[in-house]
Amino acid sequence: MKSFIYILFLIHFVSLLGAQTRHTISGSVTDIENGETLGGATITIEELPGTGISSNAYGYYVLTLPEGVFTLKINYIGYKTLTYQVNNNNNIRHDFKMEVQVTDLREVNVFPFKRNENIVQNNIGIEKILISEIKDIPVFFGEQDIMKTVSLTPGVTSVRDGNGGLNVRGGNNSHNLVLVDEATIYHPNHLLGFFSTFNSDAIKEMTLYKATAPASYGGRISSVMDIRMKDGNNQSLEVSGGLGLISSRLAIEGPIVKDRGSFFLAGRRTYVDMLLKLTSDPDLKNNTLNFYDLNAKINYKINEKNRIFLSAYTGRDAFGIPDHFGLGWGNRAATFRWNHIWYDKLFSNTSIIYSEFDYKVDLAFEPSVISLLSGIKNYNFKHEFHYFLNENSRFTLGYDYILYNITPGQLLADENATFHPMKIQERNGRENAIYFSNEFKPSPKWIINFGIRLNTFRSFGPGIFYQYKDGVLTDSTTYKRNEVVKSYFTPERRLSITHIINPRQSLKMAYSTNSQHIHMVTTTEDVSLPVDIWIMSSKNVKPQNSDQISAGYFHNIKNDMYQFSAETYFKWMHDQTDFRNSPDVMANQHIEGELVTGNGRSYGLELMLKKKYGKLNGWIGYTLSRTELSIPGINDGNWYPARQDITNDVSVVGIYELTKYLTMSATWVYQTGNAVTFPSGKYKINDEVKYYYNIRNGNRMPDYHRLDLGVTWNFKSKRKYKSSLNFSVYNAYARKNAFSINFEEDPSDPEKTYAVMTYLFTAIPSITYNFNF
């Protein structure tokens, strides 16, 4: 605590040093053509080298400068540098409207400004991806996918084909907080994970925090994927879309009141089942297999000080064999936000958020149909203040309240059914957090960000709550409505420090602790099926915790043309839950009794060489890492490789602008096969051959590698009408990557055993026509 006060004192001392008359310049940074806010735009002052700020996530900025005339330079990737001269003798408001760099976007010469944000910003373990940057990367079935692109960066892996889950620095899929306009998306995958729930037409950008997320985020122990939807064009009506082989997209956006408000509406639907209808097979014909996404957003600037946003998302998958089986799942999310500028230095955002995920399985069981369902939802209120003390110090203070409700499982059956209807008790929880953080620059060479998030989680009634010891029920207590069952206090610490050695080199380090109260237990790690079960911290289940330290060296060469980074991390994960052997998962009231708890750890080295500009751009990423678990009762409690342990991971992304009209691209990935358990022996039980397993995760899948190619032809634009044709080949050299390896007996000689590998894809070509007017 002492050091905390000392630091605060220090900040104020620093800020008082320049106690001349100071005035503020504040406003927003937007795109001139469509009015989209530009969060993260940098503003530097030519007369004061080393000072600079960036706009917040809503595009709002504040600069505090002494009296005088200054030249401001505003930069944002893909936009022309804006120069603005200000005579600072008054507090003024000025909105910057930036223009897209249209021709030769990546030509070297059009960027006279410093492009070393990666060096001078306090952003260790952060990847920011703009949809506009990835539009030329090869796609799978014609769908541009931000989640797939982020898995091409170091530290992020996706295990095998057909698995939408992302593992960030050794964490599992449920350790990622996936947000779209602040609302949690619990199951961000469609169709077994071949597609994410994020329609690229609707998304503006994604920021991935692998190491230390700002204190305003909490609730997951590995990463935050903060995805922002487009606001909508507030200048003119715009239509864009794409026609693909198995899916199509359409988006409409336009002003409600020019310059003040806009709407955005985007939809996407796959139609694999429509292709099935073309087949002559009558049984195949009537099956359902599709998904859709709908994104909608409205924003309105009431006046200079108030702006409101309303965003909504819904998406659903459906699969069905008529009269037999139906499986549906989906996410719904809505966010209402209010930006308010109290006075030029104090900005606030208030959000009211709702999100929900559910799945339902319908089964025909003579003489009736039964349904199994499960779901999770949350209501969230978040209130956050940004206080811009001066260009060297910025404070964030916020309050976050989340109400969770989980329906772990329910079986619906009518009177005639051979099954009893049943419902696993619903569970309720409340998470309260207050958080504070401060980013300040004690000198032009140092940036320090520290934060604290004080979290409490309470699970509460009504319901009967159980306690287990070694899987055996030992106690059950009935709680009334709103009666607290168990509460946990989990303070989280965040710290990141950047030392700018020179404009070409910097050193960064970060430390963070995180906690997680909503736990996903899954038995379907290899495929992304929506039958995950969510549970919350309880008498039996402790909150998951992680500590992570990371350090990085950043170096730009050739006038910032090549950006190199080396980051290393060590992460400890505590109270990780896993199922004990052969758990009873389906609609089990006592699922918490099926869990065992252990620890995890992950460490690694991530190297990245990026070329962001020029005709040829892209990156090479390499990760060397190890992820291990120690769970009592498994492998004698020794550390063993986790399923997502992938030793070597290489990604190469190359985009080449051949001409103004033609762009070619390629991505190549290589991964060490992940850890699995294969049999070590066989024996017979009841005359059937059974396999003997010796060491958990003691084997490896074959190495995974894949090349994707893409060509984009941009047609000559006719007035406003722009269009392009994208041709992609997924897995171009048709590598047979193992999806699973099973062991089977030779039908003619049951004593013989074969290893049978299943692979999902050979080369898959696709073609998409994209348009915009």
Added chain:
Amino acid sequence: MKTSHIINRVNGLLIPFLMLASILTSCTETVEFEFDTVDPELVVEAFVPESQYAEVILSKTVNINNQNTHNVVTNASVVLEDGFGTSETLYEVAPGRYRSSKIKGVPGSNYTLSVATDENISEIKSEDKMPKPVFINRLRVRKSILPEIEQIQMPEWEVIVEYTDPGNETNYYRFVEYVNGKVIASYVENDKFNNGKDNKSFLTCVDRKLTKGDTLTVEMQSISKAVYDYFYGFSTMNNIIQGTTNTNPVSNISGAKLGYFSAHTVHRRSVVIE
């Protein structure tokens, strides 16, 4: 080993989903594989069927690429004790196969097994209680009503076992399916979802081949929870909805990693395929 109701049903239907979802491009091929070699592990398979003599089969695991799974353990001392105070050392009727000559299974009775072999130092012991019998009311076999999809292996036949579950207790069952006297599959289930109901269990076996004149027999066994857990353990492996981690099922025999000891009831019904 399979579970025979909801879980199995969902699984049977999710597999086609997976296939469809991968746009019918999924393929399999046999691959060269280097298998681990480990020290052989003792396997105990012991059962006391209702009204039949008890039998214990002792064997050891073999390496995967071994052509022969027959690796018996002979000259062991196998002692069985029933709830009526009878104790008997089982005699070896064939190499590795030990049988009682006095003790026959009786519902409601407790049985204790102890095994000693030349190699195993640790004490191998188990206990199981035979539950009350439950009978098959009706056994039906019919052509599957599931749609046929060319590229996907769907069960061709459906075998439906009808029985009445007693409502006053938790029951565990095992069904062993025979075609012309040969075991082809077995299934376990409990009454979690259907306690006290007139039940229909679908025995879903994808590669069951039946032709006219074949005799299909289903043996229904009432088993203990421990034996259910053991067999259920097999069903959670290589199985989409119930988990993919391969582990050995938890045995109810202390001192042995692999195998089970089951005192179970026996009720059989047969159908001749028309």
